[in-house]
Amino acid sequence: MASSDIHKAPKGTRDFYPPRMAIRRHIEGAWRSAGMDSGFDEIEGPMFEHLDLYTVKSGEEIISQLFSFKREGGDDLYALRPEFTPTLARMAVARGKSLPTPTKWFAIPSHFRAERPQRGRLREHVQWNVDVLGLSDGSADVEVISTALLALERLGLGPEDVKVRLSHRGSIAKVLGALGVSDDSMQPALMLLDRRDKMSEEDFRSSAAGLGLDESAVARFDQAARATLPLSGSLSDLSKTLGVSGESLEELDGIRTGLLDAGLADWCVLDTGIVRGLAYYTGTVFEIFDVKGAERAIAGGGRYDKLVELFGGQPTPACGFGMGDVVLSLVLQEHGLLGSGEGEDLLPRPEVFLVSTTEEGDRRMAPLLVALRRAGIHARRSHKSTRNPGKLLAEAGKLRARHAVILGEELAEERVILKDLEAGTQSSVALADLVELIDDDEDTVS
Amino acid sequence: MASSDIHKAPKGTRDFYPPRMAIRRHIEGAWRSAGMDSGFDEIEGPMFEHLDLYTVKSGEEIISQLFSFKREGGDDLYALRPEFTPTLARMAVARGKSLPTPTKWFAIPSHFRAERPQRGRLREHVQWNVDVLGLSDGSADVEVISTALLALERLGLGPEDVKVRLSHRGSIAKVLGALGVSDDSMQPALMLLDRRDKMSEEDFRSSAAGLGLDESAVARFDQAARATLPLSGSLSDLSKTLGVSGESLEELDGIRTGLLDAGLADWCVLDTGIVRGLAYYTGTVFEIFDVKGAERAIAGGGRYDKLVELFGGQPTPACGFGMGDVVLSLVLQEHGLLGSGEGEDLLPRPEVFLVSTTEEGDRRMAPLLVALRRAGIHARRSHKSTRNPGKLLAEAGKLRARHAVILGEELAEERVILKDLEAGTQSSVALADLVELIDDDEDTVS
Numbered sequence A, B: 001m002a003s004s005d006i007h008k009a010p011k012g013t014r015d016f017y018p019p020r021m022a023i024r025r026h027i028e029g030a031w032r033s034a035g036m037d038s039g040f041d042e043i044e045g046p047m048f049e050h051l052d053l054y055t056v057k058s059g060e061e062i063i064s065q066l067f068s069f070k071r072e073g074g075d076d077l078y079a080l081r082p083e084f085t086p087t088l089a090r091m092a093v094a095r096g097k098s099l100p101t102p103t104k105w106f107a108i109p110s111h112f113r114a115e116r117p118q119r120g121r122l123r124e125h126v127q128w129n130v131d132v133l134g135l136s137d138g139s140a141d142v143e144v145i146s147t148a149l150l151a152l153e154r155l156g157l158g159p160e161d162v163k164v165r166l167s168h169r170g171s172i173a174k175v176l177g178a179l180g181v182s183d184d185s186m187q188p189a190l191m192l193l194d195r196r197d198k199m200s201e202e203d204f205r206s207s208a209a210g211l212g213l214d215e216s217a218v219a220r221f222d223q224a225a226r227a228t229l230p231l232s233g234s235l236s237d238l239s240k241t242l243g244v245s246g247e248s249l250e251e252l253d254g255i256r257t258g259l260l261d262a263g264l265a266d267w268c269v270l271d272t273g274i275v276r277g278l279a280y281y282t283g284t285v286f287e288i289f290d291v292k293g294a295e296r297a298i299a300g301g302g303r304y305d306k307l308v309e310l311f312g313g314q315p316t317p318a319c320g321f322g323m324g325d326v327v328l329s330l331v332l333q334e335h336g337l338l339g340s341g342e343g344e345d346l347l348p349r350p351e352v353f354l355v356s357t358t359e360e361g362d363r364r365m366a367p368l369l370v371a372l373r374r375a376g377i378h379a380r381r382s383h384k385s386t387r388n389p390g391k392l393l394a395e396a397g398k399l400r401a402r403h404a405v406i407l408g409e410e411l412a413e414e415r416v417i418l419k420d421l422e423a424g425t426q427s428s429v430a431l432a433d434l435v436e437l438i439d440d441d442e443d444t445v446s
Helices: A003-007 A018-037 A052-058 A060-065 A085-098 A138-154 A169-179 A186-198 A201-210 A215-224 A235-242 A246-261 A325-334 A359-374 A389-398 A409-413 A431-444 B003-007 B018-037 B052-058 B060-065 B085-098 B138-154 B169-179 B183-198 B201-210 B215-224 B235-242 B246-261 B325-334 B359-374 B389-398 B409-413 B431-444
Strands: A048-050 A068-070 A077-080 A103-107 A110-112 A124-133 A162-168 A228-230 A268-271 A284-290 A299-303 A318-324 A352-356 A379-381 A403-407 A415-420 A425-430 B048-050 B068-070 B077-080 B103-107 B110-112 B124-133 B162-168 B228-230 B268-271 B284-290 B299-303 B318-324 B352-356 B379-381 B403-407 B415-420 B425-430
Touching: A003 B052, A003 B085, A018 A103, A018 A124, A018 A138, A018 A325, A018 B359, A048 A052, A048 A085, A052 A060, A052 A077, A052 A085, A052 B003, A068 B068, A085 A103, A085 A124, A085 B003, A124 A138, A124 A325, A138 A162, A138 A246, A138 A284, A138 A299, A138 A318, A138 B359, A162 A169, A162 A246, A169 A186, A169 A215, A169 A246, A186 A201, A186 A215, A201 A215, A215 A235, A228 A235, A235 A246, A246 A268, A246 B359, A284 A318, A318 A325, A352 A359, A352 A389, A359 A379, A359 A403, A359 A409, A359 A431, A359 B018, A359 B138, A359 B246, A389 A403, A403 A431, A409 A415, A415 A431, A425 A431, B018 B103, B018 B124, B018 B138, B018 B325, B048 B052, B048 B085, B052 B060, B052 B077, B052 B085, B085 B103, B085 B124, B124 B138, B124 B325, B138 B162, B138 B246, B138 B284, B138 B299, B138 B318, B162 B169, B162 B246, B169 B183, B169 B215, B169 B246, B183 B201, B183 B215, B201 B215, B215 B235, B228 B235, B235 B246, B246 B268, B284 B318, B318 B325, B352 B359, B352 B389, B359 B379, B359 B403, B359 B409, B359 B431, B389 B403, B403 B431, B409 B415, B415 B431, B425 B431
Parallel strands: A162 A268, A352 A379, A352 A403, B162 B268, B352 B379, B352 B403
Antiparallel strands: A048 A077, A068 A077, A103 A124, A110 A124, A124 A318, A162 A284, A228 A268, A284 A299, A299 A318, A403 A415, A415 A425, B048 B077, B068 B077, B103 B124, B110 B124, B124 B318, B162 B284, B228 B268, B284 B299, B299 B318, B403 B415, B415 B425
16 A cells, blocks of 8 residues: 555545534534434444344345454454444343333444445444334334424424325235235335436336236336325325325325324325335335435434344334434535535534733733633633734634633733623733632523 | 353443443433534544553553453554554544644543453443644643533532642652652652552552662651642642642642632642653643542543654643543542432433323324424333323333423313323313423423
């Protein structure tokens, strides 16, 4: 490897300099507060797991998509976690019957994929995972969807910007059954429905025919992949479009009613083309998209009632979703919700910036900084050697500090100059009062 | 591998169930707020780096202590990061001259070591890294030490609980030089001083003799490994003990004066036995210990003015420290600073817990939860099927909720029962006023 390579982050990973880190913390802060306000408890697991944990659910073919390794001299095979669900299931299984009902957990883990990086898909990313274990009724589905929307709303997005597109695997299986898909062909049929948008007309038709469907059934299958209905719309219109009875869509209607009751109708659209690629979903499935539709899904989730069993636990109904930071950052940027720059507007603003114009001022700076910071005040100082107050204060403006304090000749009377940089005013104040003055002022800033 | 193994976290890693996660967030919160108030900007890097990044500083022998891997079909060798300093140096070098002076960065990364886990030392841990780049004077040393102490103080520790034990490599080199250690033997002599506490008397004496020291010099070397002085003590006493002139300790005196000026004397002790194992330290070195001394160091750091150059950058003075979560958690637990349990006391308390005793109550619960959470109120609900208010409210008590709301018969008049669980009072309130009532009450809770 060329020696210059060590100066770059590995391909598909990111260096978070302060402005970009401020964006990340802004997003994580919304995730965490939405999760906590919604009554979820935060958890975390190891960054890597035994490799076997991933092949249980996804088979051996997942190995090539993982970063896997052994310890030198060790036998155990490990892999960097590509997703959080297996860790969640493992942790739930380990607790067994001592797990409360419901168990509501969220996590904000880093994930890793050994794939070629693409727009919206990197080798390392951060994902918000929200899960409810132990509830089989639709209240849990509504709970996770409303938690996802709460975070997006706190980040500035509204129902005019993003939509939850949702369906129900049970209802869709009935629709496909009515088209003539046999039980044995159901899983491949669902996968075909999932891939519909990424296939040509021709490929889709030949694949559908391969499932044993006649020409008219293929056409209706195609329609099912495109059928959408506002949550407030008439379900009988949808059942007519899909060529099934209203009862076939009972499960879809259940989740629809729950979301209507919760007052979330504006944010949601029924979309029978939503399947979610993974085989383990058993009921509600949903994805959240930017209405403009330029990016991949912002979030995806649903119900997976067999998952905990798959990892050796008791039968445990479960539902949840994952929301990654990469696509969400792109969407927020496109909607102008991350300020004007690359995150600079989100950097924490210093409450006070200290400058000194005398030697005595230099000497008094360190204890004053300690006192301010002890009071919970974000305090910075100039390290420049100039004694010119104008030059010294330029840095305070650049950092968007709210106040500046000049330690100068006034120290002979134990006083300093306090400048309010937002109001453009200044006054001489007793050094002994300074911490309290700034602290009071900070409390009044909204 | 036995199939039961997948139910365990890999050896030396941790599952963070909610109470333990609450401890982690409590610690990280103190780190972040102390870092931000002290004017440091948060950064992050990739979880793994090119393996070469670690051998640059530590040589090939570090490889066996790392988890290293390739991507299937890829050539690049990567390693999970064992520490943050190489990433920090890489990021600084990449920015070159556009880096501001000073650059003050902190990070809270996960680190990985492929060693045998021990008490206070795991295979995966979280570490707070705080660094100042670009300042060669002692103000930066004082700044990083005071930032470390600010976090410890916020976690409840005081100068009676923990001490910064500090020394200066420049002064120590002069002390060792006066004993007869040649320039060529200086690095091994420093490493011997560093290991003194872990060696037998005999091993130490023979190693010291191997450096060419006579018996009286070995005895004085031994004394240097044990000499301590309160910050407020007399430096001439220390110079006498060490058998050198006061001028030899000029650099040590500089950092001592800085800490005295900052008002941090109570927290600090000069200790010429502190060296820090790593070869790259060039000036101040310090470690923070529990006064009771039962655990490893809580933090360690110092000045490393050659580091950025080592990674191919411009000469850049630098100093900083790392503070891990494992030892710190043990120390806080021993001092009774994490509440009575395993973190339960640190779990977020629900502001309100909703129960329903009627079908209409069930139906009204979802929109009320959405409204409460939108207002930033931590709101949970019962999922039990009983209609017995006493049984329903028991869960609210267990979760330490501040309020409970009963959705019952009163809903016929659009009213609910609001219980203040701390005051033990209750009243019937209009549903329309509920969010505002709880929100106002939340604001008055300190």
